[in-house]
Amino acid sequence: MNTFAFLAKSARHNPDGLALVQGSEAITYREFHDRALAIGGNLLAAGCSPGDRVAFCLANSPRIMELIFGCFAAGLIVVPVNARLHAREMAYIVGNSGARILVHGDEFQAGIAANADLFAGVVRYCSGSADGAQPFSALQDPAQMLSAPVDAAPEDLCWLFYTSGTTGKPKGAMWNHRMVRCVIMNYLADLHNIQPGEVVLHCAPMSHGSGIIALPTVARGAVNAITDTASFDVDSLLATVERLKVSHIAFMAPTQIVKMLEDFQPGKHDISSLRAICYGGAPIYVEQLKQAVQTFGPVFVQLYGQGESPITITGMSARQHQELLDAGDPRIGSAGQTRTDVEAHCVDENDNPLPPGEAGEVVARGDVVMPGYWQNPEASAEALRGGWLHTGDIGYFDDRGYLFLLDRAKDMVISGGNNVYPREVEEVLIQHPKIANCVVFGIPDDYWGEAVHAVIVLTPGEALTAKEVIDFCGEHMAGYKKPKAVDFVNELPVSGYGKILRREVRDAYWQGHSSRIGGGAGAKGPNG
Ligand code: AMP
Numbered sequence: 001m002n003t004f005a006f007l008a009k010s011a012r013h014n015p016d017g018l019a020l021v022q023g024s025e026a027i028t029y030r031e032f033h034d035r036a037l038a039i040g041g042n043l044l045a046a047g048c049s050p051g052d053r054v055a056f057c058l059a060n061s062p063r064i065m066e067l068i069f070g071c072f073a074a075g076l077i078v079v080p081v082n083a084r085l086h087a088r089e090m091a092y093i094v095g096n097s098g099a100r101i102l103v104h105g106d107e108f109q110a111g112i113a114a115n116a117d118l119f120a121g122v123v124r125y126c127s128g129s130a131d132g133a134q135p136f137s138a139l140q141d142p143a144q145m146l147s148a149p150v151d152a153a154p155e156d157l158c159w160l161f162y163t164s165g166t167t168g169k170p171k172g173a174m175w176n177h178r179m180v181r182c183v184i185m186n187y188l189a190d191l192h193n194i195q196p197g198e199v200v201l202h203c204a205p206m207s208h209g210s211g212i213i214a215l216p217t218v219a220r221g222a223v224n225a226i227t228d229t230a231s232f233d234v235d236s237l238l239a240t241v242e243r244l245k246v247s248h249i250a251f252m253a254p255t256q257i258v259k260m261l262e263d264f265q266p267g268k269h270d271i272s273s274l275r276a277i278c279y280g281g282a283p284i285y286v287e288q289l290k291q292a293v294q295t296f297g298p299v300f301v302q303l304y305g306q307g308e309s310p311i312t313i314t315g316m317s318a319r320q321h322q323e324l325l326d327a328g329d330p331r332i333g334s335a336g337q338t339r340t341d342v343e344a345h346c347v348d349e350n351d352n353p354l355p356p357g358e359a360g361e362v363v364a365r366g367d368v369v370m371p372g373y374w375q376n377p378e379a380s381a382e383a384l385r386g387g388w389l390h391t392g393d394i395g396y397f398d399d400r401g402y403l404f405l406l407d408r409a410k411d412m413v414i415s416g417g418n419n420v421y422p423r424e425v426e427e428v429l430i431q432h433p434k435i436a437n438c439v440v441f442g443i444p445d446d447y448w449g450e451a452v453h454a455v456i457v458l459t460p461g462e463a464l465t466a467k468e469v470i471d472f473c474g475e476h477m478a479g480y481k482k483p484k485a486v487d488f489v490n491e492l493p494v495s496g497y498g499k500i501l502r503r504e505v506r507d508a509y510w511q512g513h514s515s516r517i518g519g520g521a522g523a524k525g526p527n528g
Helices: 004-013 029-045 062-074 087-097 106-114 136-140 177-191 209-219 234-244 254-263 286-296 318-326 377-383 422-429 466-474 502-507
Strands: 018-022 025-028 053-057 077-080 101-104 123-126 133-135 157-162 172-176 199-202 223-226 248-252 276-280 300-306 309-316 343-347 360-365 389-397 403-408 413-415 418-420 435-445 449-458 485-488
Touching: 004 029, 004 062, 004 209, 018 029, 018 062, 025 029, 029 062, 029 136, 053 062, 053 087, 062 077, 062 136, 062 209, 062 223, 077 087, 087 101, 087 106, 087 157, 087 172, 101 106, 106 123, 123 136, 133 136, 157 177, 172 177, 177 209, 177 309, 199 209, 199 234, 209 223, 209 248, 209 276, 209 309, 223 234, 234 254, 248 254, 254 276, 254 286, 286 300, 286 318, 300 318, 309 318, 309 360, 309 389, 343 389, 377 389, 403 422, 413 435, 413 449, 418 422, 422 435, 422 449, 422 466, 435 502, 466 485
Parallel strands: 018 223, 053 077, 053 101, 077 157, 101 123, 123 133, 199 223, 199 248, 248 276, 276 300, 449 485
Antiparallel strands: 018 025, 157 172, 300 309, 343 360, 360 389, 389 403, 413 418, 435 449
């Protein structure tokens, strides 16, 4: 079965129902279905064969969904590239995946032209008119429309998801048709049961989580609405929620939720249609989550996963959020419980399973886990050793199976022989009313090995000294976890997917020193 069948079914059940909406553009399921079959036919006519890679680097638009399903229809492997990357970073992914075709937006033309040698041999299609590229409309020629999608086996690859590469070069997590269908069904079963006709809004890059959530939306014949602006603007987002009666915001990075809290104007827009806002991809601080639920109601759905196990390993439903908050239960600070068809636990440095309460690396297995990285057998064998996906995340499960994520293994600080999890320190700092944002990491220290260091963004108009910050931490945590020094900055760097780039801030402090990489498993949890 080809995953295209999910679109075919929605087009048969509700051909005139809205499928894709952006600004004044509104595409029905019949049109979406036919356009995807046309794109698939044109890609094959352009010389692609099933199994070839087709990369795209486009700002959010209905074209993305047409391309994804066009690739499914033709048995091609789609390679989404984050539209916020530099042309050279895009070229790395295009080259590493061996993509024959690149579909890109007008705005990338200058960067591609300046790095033309890196794109040699790649056939390009551009959303506007560009030298050396054909127009996107050439892929829409109805004369080449496929009469039916090609057959696909469950193991046939259909997607390469490039990791964000915050540590090292991006790697292409391979997804096959079975995995993608599992992701779709699991989302509906465990996270949010999208209904036909429901409106799902995308305001985060569709090359990442939002694009994945667009798949169950298609499978259910619901509407994928896409915000008009490439930048994240809270007022226009909430105006769109009101106008389209949006019930579900597909995916938000925690930084976007924080921005919503900052810019929200109560009563300005009627957002009572909202039932679910799905978030994840990075930790959200408990204080911010509490405020978000108080402000927007019990609509938040958390997911924890990674490109190697898309969308979810664990999750927390909107109902669970409310129950935990009402009960004052600290499990609200967890990443929820393992989803229905996934197995997960934590292991020590020798891959031995750990009992509840002991921290180690989170490992997972199930049909949502990738079969490996594209053309990278060493990294695949390392990540999948023993048949379990090693996530690189350190955490512990409690006795009820709630997963508490402590940090990325590579971010743990070892100070004077003690493990310090930056996130734990950040959770405390963010409670200070004068602190708007922060990152914590280890820096080289002759005495301690590594010293805990905080970089802080103050709330506008406020002032704090480093001593006041350190003393505040001392009121809430063990002495060895307190930052030894504090720097203040105006803003923190954020990745194209909304994650605060702790490594980028940290690296400036490590220049000229050899960095210890990977605290790894064997770390201590609350019981260890
Ligand atoms: P990506 O592959 O870009 O989606 O990044 C996945 C990584 O983001 C995970 O390995 C975690 O480190 C982090 N992450 C994802 N979801 C969550 C979450 N709910 N809470 C904390 N960290 C998360």
